[in-house]
Amino acid sequence: MRLAGAAMPKPAMNFPDIAEVARRSGVPASTLRFYEDKGLIASTGRRGLRRLFDAAVFERLALIALARASGFTLEEIGTMFCADGRVAIDRAMLSAKADELDKTMRRLRAMRDGLRHAAVCRAPSHLECPTFRKLLAGAAAGTIRAPEPAVKAKKSRKARHEAGR
Amino acid sequence: MRLAGAAMPKPAMNFPDIAEVARRSGVPASTLRFYEDKGLIASTGRRGLRRLFDAAVFERLALIALARASGFTLEEIGTMFCADGRVAIDRAMLSAKADELDKTMRRLRAMRDGLRHAAVCRAPSHLECPTFRKLLAGAAAGTIRAPEPAVKAKKSRKARHEAGR
DNA sequence: GCTTGACCTCAAGTTAACTTGAAGATGTAG
DNA sequence: CTACATCTTCAAGTTAACTTGAGGTCAAGC
Numbered sequence: 053m054r055l056a057g058a059a060m061p062k063p064a065m066n067f068p069d070i071a072e073v074a075r076r077s078g079v080p081a082s083t084l085r086f087y088e089d090k091g092l093i094a095s096t097g098r099r100g101l102r103r104l105f106d107a108a109v110f111e112r113l114a115l116i117a118l119a120r121a122s123g124f125t126l127e128e129i130g131t132m133f134c135a136d137g138r139v140a141i142d143r144a145m146l147s148a149k150a151d152e153l154d155k156t157m158r159r160l161r162a163m164r165d166g167l168r169h170a171a172v173c174r175a176p177s178h179l180e181c182p183t184f185r186k187l188l189a190g191a192a193a194g195t196i197r198a199p200e201p202a203v204k205a206k207k208s209r210k211a212r213h214e215a216g217r
Numbered sequence: 218m219r220l221a222g223a224a225m226p227k228p229a230m231n232f233p234d235i236a237e238v239a240r241r242s243g244v245p246a247s248t249l250r251f252y253e254d255k256g257l258i259a260s261t262g263r264r265g266l267r268r269l270f271d272a273a274v275f276e277r278l279a280l281i282a283l284a285r286a287s288g289f290t291l292e293e294i295g296t297m298f299c300a301d302g303r304v305a306i307d308r309a310m311l312s313a314k315a316d317e318l319d320k321t322m323r324r325l326r327a328m329r330d331g332l333r334h335a336a337v338c339r340a341p342s343h344l345e346c347p348t349f350r351k352l353l354a355g356a357a358a359g360t361i362r363a364p365e366p367a368v369k370a371k372k373s374r375k376a377r378h379e380a381g382r
Numbered sequence: 383g384c385t386t387g388a389c390c391t392c393a394a395g396t397t398a399a400c401t402t403g404a405a406g407a408t409g410t411a412g
Numbered sequence: 413c414t415a416c417a418t419c420t421t422c423a424a425g426t427t428a429a430c431t432t433g434a435g436g437t438c439a440a441g442c
Contacts, residue, residue: 071388078359081389082431090429100438101390111344114357121361122328126429141343146336153329157322163287164318171311178306179276192279194243196286198399236418246419247401255399265408266420291399363429 067096067104077113090126092116094137108137115139122149123156159197162187232261232269242278255291257281259302273302280304287314288321324362327352 074081087093088103093112095103112133119129132141166187175181179188190196239246252258253268258277260268277298284294297306331352340346344353355361 069389077357080431083429085390086430102388102438103390110357111353114353117356117359117363118331118352118361120363120429121324121356122332123325139342139344141335143336146332150329150332150336153325153332157325157329159286160288160318160322160325164315164322166283167287167311167315167318170306171308171315177304179304187283188276188279191282191286192242192275194282196283198282198285234419245401248399250420251400267408267418268420285399 067106068109069099070095070103070105073105073109073113077110079113079117087113087116087126091130092126092133123153124149162196232271233274234264235260235268235270238270238274238278242275244278244282252278252281252291256295257291257298288318289314327361 068076070081070084073079073084079087084093085103088095093105093109093116096106097104115132116126116129119132120126124132128145131145132139134140166183169183170178170181173181173184175184178184187196233241235246235249238244238249244252249258253260258270258274258281261271262269280297281291281294284297285291289297293310296310297304299305331348334348335343335346338346338349340349343349352361
């Protein structure tokens, strides 16, 4: 992917600037600033105005991506890091989130089955299909509810990034 | 609260007003107005300023709830209704959404397994656990991504509603 | 020394799905 | 007829996680 050239470009390899971090992580610079602002990552210093990071930031970003994919909010993710930069994840929190995912998955599974049925059901209208009506009744009774918040991806930051913005 | 007398109370039973619809459906009046504004439901007329609905609105609301629970956006849900008020759901759309749910579930399953492992893993730090590092690598590579948008529930509208707001 | 392009800050905008609030209208009980 | 609880409209606020834009700074190349 990147030609390992002999000549090191401007920012010292071991102190990547924000553009370098963005390039290598796929996380936009604006997001990196945003994360820093939120205390999720930290720059190790500045060259003039410009932030310099160290290599640890990549692991940190991976951790954040992983946590986000698991459904943690940025705020929750913030609690996973000690002030000293060390990672200290509460195991109970992990279990709780796993339980949450299980619940979500059960809900989604039910919905998916309903959708699959509705997609092939031969009833003239969905409203006349008993399976569908059962689901509807659940929705009416409030047993069926919409999902939790989350995040949007829309076009995948990596994709947009790699497309040259 | 309201005695079921022989005399029909204010809103004719078969033309519930917005408060009645809210009460029976659990959907807040503000949401009903919002949905009407978006064209997802329709009031059948007015008594003075006040909207009157007919019984069909309950099915409609159940349908909306169901679709929302399946991950459809309100905009997508809008396409499920013809102008004449008839329901006409594109079966291909249902399949597509089912596929989407499957994808989501695969992702969530992987995350859940990772979380469960991390919760019990004996490695001194998560960063030293090979399983965890494998996930991290996935996150770094961008194969692991955050979920789709969705909706929030926070306290369940029904609960808040029934708690007398 | 000057130009330039990348970076900086800070405020405001974006999206989805609603909620909240202000100001006004009205059917209904008394 | 007067109160008043409910309704009405319309604009603006909310949340999460970012993005965008304006206006400014600065290191490096020429």
